[in-house]
Amino acid sequence: MRIAYVTADRGIPVFGAKGASVHIQAMMRAFAALGHEVHALAARKGISLSGELSVEEVGNPALSGATRPAKERAAMAQARAIEDRLIALHGQRPFDLIYERYSLWSEAGIRAAARLGVPVVTEINAPLLVEQSEYRELVHENEARAIEAMVLASSTILAAVSWQVAEYAISRGARPDHVRVIGNGVDTSRFHPGVRPAQISGIPDTAFVVGFTGSLKAWHGVETLLRAFGAVHRTCPDAHLLILGDGPQRGWIEGFAEGAGFAGALTLTGWVDHASLAPMIARMDVATAPYPEDDSHYFSPLKLYEYLAMGRPVVASRIGQTAELLTGSDAAYLLPPGDADALATALAALQADPDRRARMARAAAAEGRKHDWQENAQRVIEFVEKHRKAA
DSSP: OEEEEEEOOTTSOSBSSSHHHHHHHHHHHHHHHTTOEEEEEESOOBOOSSOOSEEEEOSOGGGGOSSHHHHHHHHHHHHHHHHHHHHHHHHHSOOSEEEEEOOTTOOHHHHHHHHHTOOEEEEEOSOHHHHHHHHSOOSOHHHHHHHHHHHHHHOSEEEESSHHHHHHHHHTTOOGGGEEEOOOOBOTTTSSTTSOOOOOTTOOTTOEEEEEESOOOGGGTHHHHHHHHHHHHHHOTTEEEEEEBOSTTHHHHHHHHHHHTOGGGEEEOBOOOGGGHHHHHHTOSEEEEOOOOOTTOOOOOHHHHHHHHTTOOEEEESOHHHHHHHTTOTTEEEEOTTOHHHHHHHHHHHHTOHHHHHHHHHHHHHHHGGGBHHHHHHHHHHHHHHHHHHO
């Protein structure tokens, strides 16, 4: 197939540091690895040094706008520019499939697909309209609702990142038989148990390393992790906490560790390039995903799939997709969300039981191998082919 990959959110460059950027690149590579030709039309390309992926930035970067209303109008204009470019490219050499990462102001893929008579798969990673109206600012709400309604009603396939996102889409008008759940994945050629652990300054070779990756924001549960690790460190002085990431809680983390007396047992790396992440995860004896209690938890955590593929024993909150994936698995120790005491107990138990850690590592690696990005891309192609045959 010749696939047009559409990403119309200027806040997510194709070549960027965010998890969303990782996701875009990974799916493009996965489609290409399966033998398909992929060309991306993006609101923002970012900087690529390899030229490996075919990405075209469409529209005028000056359309960002100075005020919130202007930014929203510019985003809608950006989507129309991408739609027009899709039509033009199709006229030169037809696309067989349009794949769009849903963004709040874009119906580019839907409109182009309708004009061209080709299938369109829309990937939905979050209830963006709800997030924007509740946590940020939303001026042109009617337009945003109309775009969402068109995307949900008109996509050939809606690829929702979790069951929670799928249920949201259906509650907003998507046809259940057009919705498929496809969680995040991992590049198992880069993340696997054979990766050699990094030598990280400040971490002794004999240290028991508790690890975390991700942006340092409240909804990732870093506060719970810090409180739990403080308790572990009091009884296990050779424990070390390795945090790979950066964000608004960094200052709080450093202050907490200082006050709790384990600043010397904390390595806070700041942002780590995704290409450098695997060897640092390999240095972890236990990897954590300590999410707090949240009734609207809809995430498909990239970190979880990377931990598993690396063969790291996982200690995580029993919540959302994490619980769905790992309940009953020997790969993980699942705990009540936000429970620092339970997390401390689990970490201490694993520190004292290397045999259990080894069993969990084997189970984690086996589970991780099931979630390569190519599996996700293949499922998308299969869904599209089934739809074509049924049409």
